[in-house]
Amino acid sequence: MTEHPTARTPGSGPSAEHPDAQHPEVDSDDNRRQVLYWRLLARLFDGEEQPTLESSSLAVVEDIGLPSALLDPQASVDSVVQRHPELAAEFDNLMVPGPDDDGERDRAAEVRRAALVSKVLLNVFASGSGTVTAGQLTRWQSDAGWLERALGCRPGELRGGRAGAKAAGRGAGPTVAGGPGTTPDLSRLIPAIGPELGAIEADLVKRMHLREVLADPKLAAQLTPSMSLIEQLLRDKSNLSGVALANAKSLIRRFVDEVAEVLRTQVEKATVGALDRSVPPKRVFRNLDLDRTIWKNLTNWSPEDERLYVDRLYYRQTARKTTPQRLIVVVDQSGSMLDSMVNCTILASIFAGLPKVDVHLIAYDTRAIDLTPWVHDPFETLLRTNLGGGNDGPVAMAMARPKITEPRNTVMVWISDFYEFGRSQPLFEGIEAVHRSGVKFIPVGSVTSSGRQEVNPWFRERFKALGTPVVSGHIRKLVHELKTFLA
Secondary structure (H helix, E strand, O other), X not given: OOOOOOOOOOOOOHHHHOOOOOOHHHHHHHHHHHHXXXXXXXHHHOOOOOXXXXXXXXXXXXXXXXXXXXXXXXXXXXXXXXXXXXXXXXXXXXXXXXXXXXXXXXXXXXXHHHHHHHHHHHHHHOOOOOXXXXXXXXXXXXXXXXXXXXXXXXXXXXXXXXOOOOOOOOOOOOOOOOOOOOOOOHHHHOOOHHHHHHHHHHHXXXXXXXXXXXXXXXXXXXXXXXXXXXXXXXXXXXXXXXXXXXXXXXXXXXXXXXXXXXXXXXXXXXXXXXXXXXXXXXXOHHHEOHHHHHHXXXXXXXXXXXXXXXXXXXXXXXXXXXXXXXXXXXXXOOHHHHHHHHHHHHXXXXXXXXXXXXXXXXXXXXXXXXXXXXXXXXXXXXXXXXXXXXXXXXXXXXXXXXXXXXXHHXXXXXXXXXXXXXXXXXXXXXXXXXXXXXXXXXXXXXXXXXXXXXXXXXHHHHHHHHOOOOEOOEHHHHHHHHHHHHO
């Protein structure tokens, strides 16, 4: 066979074929990065190990000075960081986009980042199949926490629930959230990452023999409370007894306390009313207005004595206006609204602890239940809920309306996705009547830490026309709305 040389156009050659042809190390780094990502994809979509990709990836990881444990699917990120503490800082904000850099790309750093990213993604999204143990669930929760840290969030924040919970990175140093003064726009970065993580966690919980685990104190102690686990416990609480029921209650209590700590901080940070200048200031040292006192007594300055004689002290106003208010919280307790049910019961208990705020709590599906007697204890409230079933908003409205005695001093918060099917028009007519009576009506699509919400478009348009647009699902905004009204 005669070999014909390839014809080249003028100006062609190695330097014209590829801009990096004179820098073979560039192609080498690109190839290494591609090997790591091809292995990640193969592991995620094919349960069988690919020997060539595995051996090539091992060579890459060892060559760049990273531990081979990064390629072990059985090793948690926690265990890797415990053996190599210097890697903890590299996982933080690992996947947060940095500022645009006009300089040269650091391809060697990209290879290192690919190895770390692959470890986190593989541990979280390759959740396997079959029965799950308590230890495996705890390990997955920890790895999911590391993924949230890599995205610039606190462990638990994207899954909804305990923002800032200590579910990941125990002993690995402080959690950095959002980088130096910024938080990534996760809705733009990865739109569905939070719900997907929640769905994976819920699947793991369902695959675990929860009743057997709860019956064993040692196994139950390994569980880390999460929104998915609490949902399963609340659904199954009627089938638990003895030690299993006691362990379930302990987990729910721990979760409630952790969420309450976060929400209480948010309530305290919100504004709390204008100063009431009709109330005389309390004459104690901590309220002394030193600057004003000096200014008002300057006429008493004695040049001979070189002293300022004070004949009157001035104090700062600290009393705030507090008008008695009634807060009525109505929450849909169907299965899809679990996050809202948990957050709202805790939020209602916090507001119930404020002076001169009368809080009422109603939960509903096809029936309504008045949870007001237990509103100060969110743990007892949750134990009395019955997740699941359909929706019948008019039934809840019939229970809520008699509680309105002074419309101008009442706020009604209604948390639901507002998918009422054949009952939409009667519910909206009831809401419209309540609003026109003078009640401050606040419709909320959902109340979660991640801010994810879904609202029936039919209701959304009518609420907007009524002048009561749906509040964004992030719980901080609901806190602000309530504090503004109660101020």
